[in-house]
Amino acid sequence: MLNKSTLSTLCQSAVKASIEAGQLIQSQVDQPYQQHEKEGGYSLASQVVTEVDFKAQEIILKHLGPGIAQFDLGLLTEEAADDQSRLYKDYFWCIDPLDGTLPFTEQRAGYAVSIALISQSGDSVIGVVYIPDEDLCYSAIKGEGVVLNDQPFQLGNSSDDKVLHIYIDSSMQLAEYFNAFTDRIKQWAKAENYRDVVHHIGFGAVRNALGVLSHANACYVKFPRPQKGGGSIWDFAATRLIFEELGVPVSNIKGEKLHLNAPETTFMHRQGVVYATTESISEMVLRLEF
Numbered sequence: 001m002l003n004k005s006t007l008s009t010l011c012q013s014a015v016k017a018s019i020e021a022g023q024l025i026q027s028q029v030d031q032p033y034q035q036h037e038k039e040g041g042y043s044l045a046s047q048v049v050t051e052v053d054f055k056a057q058e059i060i061l062k063h064l065g066p067g068i069a070q071f072d073l074g075l076l077t078e079e080a081a082d083d084q085s086r087l088y089k090d091y092f093w094c095i096d097p098l099d100g101t102l103p104f105t106e107q108r109a110g111y112a113v114s115i116a117l118i119s120q121s122g123d124s125v126i127g128v129v130y131i132p133d134e135d136l137c138y139s140a141i142k143g144e145g146v147v148l149n150d151q152p153f154q155l156g157n158s159s160d161d162k163v164l165h166i167y168i169d170s171s172m173q174l175a176e177y178f179n180a181f182t183d184r185i186k187q188w189a190k191a192e193n194y195r196d197v198v199h200h201i202g203f204g205a206v207r208n209a210l211g212v213l214s215h216a217n218a219c220y221v222k223f224p225r226p227q228k229g230g231g232s233i234w235d236f237a238a239t240r241l242i243f244e245e246l247g248v249p250v251s252n253i254k255g256e257k258l259h260l261n262a263p264e265t266t267f268m269h270r271q272g273v274v275y276a277t278t279e280s281i282s283e284m285v286l287r288l289e290f
Contacts, residue, residue, distance in 0.1 A: 002071065002091065002125070007141050010067050010117060011126045014093075015139050017063035018113040018130035021056040025098055026132035028052045029107055050105065053079050056097035060115065064093055073117070076266065078234050086118070086261055091125065094118050094260070096234035100204020109133055110203035112210070116237030122261035127238035129206055138210065140238075140245045155213060155246055155277070164189045164281070165218035167200045167208040171229075172222070177290035188284050205231050209239035209275045213246070219276040221285050224253055225269045232266040236273055243275055249282035250275050 002010070034051045057079050068075060074085030074092030086092040096114040103110030111133070117126035125142040138153065140146045146153040166185060172178055182199070189197045200211060205222075212218040222231065240258050243250035252258050253272030276282035 004141075004144075006071065007117075007126060010071070011128065011139055011141050013063050013067055014115045014117070014126060014128040015130075015137060017060040018115055018128050019137055020063070021059040021097055022113045022130040022132035022137075024059060025052055025056055025104065025111070025113065029104065029133075035105060050098075050101060052104070053098045053101060056113065057095065060095055060097055060113075064095075064115075068093065076233065078232065082266055087120070087263055089120065091117055091119055092261075094234050094237040096206070099206040099235060103202060103204060103207075108202070110207050112204060112206040114206045114234060114238045116234070116241065116260075118233070118237055118260050120261065122259045123257075124237050124241035124244075124260060127241035129210060129238050129242070131207070131210070138238075138242055140241045142241060142245070144245070146242055146245045153246075155248070161216040162193070162195045163215070163217065164192075164194045164197045165200060165212070165215040166197060167203065167211050167218065167220035167275075169205070169208070169222060170202050173201065175223075175290075177223075180290060181288065184288055192280075205235035206239055209236070209243070209250075212275050212277060213242075213248075215277060217277055217281060219274065219281045219285055221275075222253075222268075222273045223288075223290060224272040227269060228265070228267050229269050231268045231273070233260050233268065234266075236260070236268065239275070248275075248277055249279055251282070251286075253286065255282075255286045 074089030076086045076092055077095035094116045099114050100111030113130040115128045116124045118124050127140045129138045138148050208220045212220050237260050240250050251274050274282055274285050
């Protein structure tokens with residue numbers, strides 16, 4: 001069991017790693033770099049990788065390496081093979097050096113650096129996210145709240161309190177249930193006296209989750225799929241803890257704790273995810289079936 005002092009030290013390393021990696025990423029947005037295809041999930045976003053992803057990963061591992069050795073931590077990172085250390089170490093670092101590679105390559109908002117420390121039981125104890133294009137660093141230690149750029153972060157009031165914001169992945173637009181999904185959302189919003197429903201499409205998973213926090217009434221939803229994909233552990237590890245520390249809903253599509261260390265796969269396509277700002281919005285999404 002890692003004590004508070006150790007968690008604080010490890011979190012500080014992750015913050016430094018995320019910022020340095022994010023600054024490298026941002027410096028390369030309009031520069032030439034190599035781009036490749038990789039074996040991913042069913043969506044285009046999961047199949048694109050650049051040399052910037054790998055350079056960011058190197059920076060992160062440089063910062064986290066000493067702690068990995070000192071505290072015997074496992075490691076799971078998007079741009080390397082799963083060495084299964086997550087299944088026998090007490091804790092493992094879970095790293096997405098560049099979440100939202102597709103929006104990054106298209107020079108638009110939607111990308112982030114995500115780092116989390118996860119227990120073998122599948123629960124985040126440290127979560128760090130850096131947004132390069134906005135120079136924002138969110139960090140959380142379990143039981144210690146959320147920090148944004150060295151200041152305590154709390155959910156603020158929003159002027160759009162009668163607008164419902166829905167964050168989804170681009171791939172959901174191709175799902176056979178997409179029109180039914182949007183219709184059901186509109187019906188519920190009308191019954192709850194919302195004046196509008198706004199859909200946000202095209203961000204990476206990390207930015208989708210954090211985008212929810214910028215509104216009074218919002219959610220990010222992914223439904224289970226039979227195909228491999230649906231994001232991987234590293235897409236949700238840090239933001240799950242941030243939501244938990246803020247006391248707002250985050251779960252799988254059954255309303256259960258979002259498990260972050262399934263032995264059989266790093267993919268999350270069987271679980272689905274729901275992030276929301278209120279219990280009523282979360283409950284509405286959890287009642288949907290397609």
